[in-house]
Structure formats: structure tokens, C-alpha cells
Amino acid sequence: MSERPVHEYIRELSRALVQLSEKVLSNFDAALEAVRHQDVEAARKIRRADDEINLAEVRLEEQCLAFLALQQPVARDLRTIVTIIKINDDLERIGDLAVHIIERMPELGSEIMDRYEFDRMGQVAGDMVRKSIDAFVKRDRHLADEVCKSDEQVDTMHRLVFRQVAEVMKKDGSNTEQLLAVLSVSRYIERMADHATRIALEVIYQVTGEIVRHSDDAFEKLIQSLRD
């Protein structure tokens, strides 16, 4: 099989995507860290880093669109470019979630972060994103499947936070604003895991050509989560 410059270019676009994912993940970790330490300076840096993420996302999308128009890829190449465009979008949204988290900083602190185990939850969700990007690079369907399965773990953690908050709210004199912030952060981390799952599903499309996004399985999962 002979490689051509166009395939080297697809690899360059893939590398740009991996770089973007690294930036997004480190910004997300930094956001949780900033909230824990109430570090306003770090929060500013995270805001600025998100601007860079947005620029990188737009640039990568432009490059992919130009590639589609100029090279008209087909088969595996087409699926890879489409997958890059979609993952790019998911990463940018994860970037936004980091900013949403630091916006909740005034109501939170290290004590709250520990009580609701946000670091652990963030760790699991972050690992899911890392794994899903790894699956993209290696075209590894099994790894993508693993990411999809991990989503349940984060959902369970989110539901636990929800129940804990509901319990506290029933007591008199609870700090409603703080509790709402807790729910929001939990939701943001859970959404990051959802984005990781979407990325994994996109990788499955890239590898197999099959769109499995709306399978019956997903519906069953939803029903199950409602029962829980």
C-alpha cells in the first residue's frame, strides 16, 4: 500500500485533533483545581486558554472543510475527516464546560469538592476522553466500546450527587445557591463523560462505517437510568 501526501495531511489533521484534546483536558483538570483552591488567577488563565481552544477548533474545522472541498476523500479517508470534524466539536464543548465550572467558583471550595468527590468524578470522565482519543488514534473499536461502558460509572456518580443534594435541601437553612452550584458542576462533569461517549461512538463509525449513535441499547440505558 503506497502512502500519498494527502494521507500525510490526514495524519497532520489527526495530530492537531490530539493536541486540541490535550489542551482541553488540561484546562478541565485546571478548572477543578482552581475551584478547589479558589484561585482567581488560575481561573483567568483557564478563560484565556478556552479562547485559544476555540480558535484551534475553528482552524481545524476550516482545514477539514477545505480538505473535503479540495480532495473529495472517500471511504476510510472520508470517514476519518468526518470523525475529526465531529470530535473537534465535542472537544470544544468540553472546553466550554471547564469555563462553566470556574464560573461556579464563588459558591464552592475544597471542602465541597471533597464532600462530593468531584476530583474522582473528573478523573473518571477525563480518562474516558483520553481513552476515546486513544481509540481514534489507534482505530480501536474495543477501546471505544470500553469508553461507552464507562459512561454508566459517571452517570451513577452524578445520580449519587443528586440524591445527596436533595437530602441536604430538605433540611432547614441549607445554602441553596451552593447546592445548585454543586448540581451544576456534577452535571458539567457528567456532560464531559457524555461527550467522551459521543467521541467513542464516532470512532466506531470511523472504524466500521456503522452509525451506532441511536441504537436500541442507548434507549434501554435511558429507561434503566430513569428506573434508578
Add this chain to the structure above:
Amino acid sequence: MSASPDTKQTSAVTVRDIYLPPERKKVSGGGVPHVSAKNFSIYYGDFEAVKKVSADILSKYVTAIIGPSGCGKSTFLRSINRMNDLIPNCHTTGSLMFDSQDVYGKFTDEVLLRKKIGMVFQKPNPFPKSIFDNIAYGPRLHGIRDKKTLAGIVEKSLRKAALWDEVCDRLDKNALGMSGGQQQRLCFARTLAVEPEILLLDEPTSALDPKATAKIEDLIQELRGSYTIMIVTHNMQQASRISDSTMFFYEGVLVEHASTAQLFTNPKDQMTEDYITGRFS
């Protein structure tokens, strides 16, 4: 009060139309095997140029044939109306059916066969005659002499080939004075004049500029649904733009035959994948 044309148009659009690109709409009365090959091989002397091909070409749809030079795609195309008969030492084995007629059967009249299965070639090849006589040539050959009938056929054929508006006031002018794109559409009109059922197109746009190519591609879309069309092309984008199904040939073997959407997004065979993504060594 009569409905305005706009209202009529809106009511005619179904949900299905919205989800299917217009050029890929289902063809009514089409989709049955029009040409069927079974273990069909073509030899030049001892050399097996097309190897045991089995495939059904569906009626009224566009089938593209792709593959590297020398893979047998043109040979296969030309075998369908027995153009290969003109090549010495060319013979076939297996079966090739056109509807219920055996193309290579003892009693097959190849002149009648070629009336039903017309062909347009890579280079436009109008006769050095007037535009009118080019189109009327086939019908005359088949015995039509009445001037009014011939004029009717000429107009109808030129209209079908989207050429009438450009040449209706100079039908008596020599066809060689037309542009390359016009000459190629004239060849389409000449083929259509004898009312064929199948059109075989052997790289019909490879000698044309992008504008003329676009016109021919639009024309193929127009004719789709009325004729079974098979097109050999080296232009992969062209195959993906205009065809419903695609056959990929390699070294005489039909490697993959699938819907064009399937073949160009998720081919089943690694060789097809390598060829269409340009990874072929």
C-alpha cells in the same frame, strides 16, 4: 380558482423526496435486471481480459464501472452490444443476457442488438454531415423515409440531449463546426434517435472541459429513469456524483459491485478501498 404552480410543486413533494437527494430518487418501473452476466469471460486470443464476471445491471438506473487502466472495464462494456466482435481473436465464455435474449446466442442479430443498446465513445465522433443528417442517419438506416417523421425524431432526440435550443436554427450546418461538448451531446442525440433501451458510455467526458462535462452529467441524470445507463469513467468523483451503483474491476475481476453510496463511503473489499482512496501501488 386554480392552484398556482408553486402550490402544485409543494404538494407534489413527499417526505421521501426530502430525505433522498433529487438525483437519487427511486425510479418507477426500474430496478429489474436488464443485463445479466453469469461466469462471463472475455478473451483476446488466450488472454482472459474479463474473468468470470457475474452481475446484474438494473434497468433504468446508472451503473458506473471503475478500475485502473487495463482492468477490463471497457472490454466488459463493449461486450454488452458486441462491439468486441470487431476485434480479431476476441471470444467469450459464460452467459450474457439482455432481458431474455442471449447476447452471444447463435440467432442474435447484432445490428438489432446495437439499436437497442447504443453507445457513446470517449471522443465525440459526429459524421461529416449536417446536424440533421447525423441524427436522422440511424432512423433512415432502419427504414424511416418520411421527412416529417424524421424531422420529429431529430427534434425529439436533440431535446432529450439538451441540445435543441442551441442548434434548432442551424440544423443544416455541418456537425463538425460544433464545440466538443455540443458534438458529444450530438452523439447522445444520435444514439437516442433509434430509441435504445440501454446506453453504454465509454468515458464520455474525458475529452471535455468542466462546463461541457457538467452538461453531459446533467444529461445523464435527465436520461436516468428512461434508459439503463452504464458508464466507464476514470473520474471517481464523476462516478460518485452520477451513478446509483458502481462496479470496481481489477485485472479482469469484478472485485466489488455495490450501491455507489455504499462503495464510496464504506467499501467491503480492501482492494476497492485502496483504489478509491488512491492507496494503490
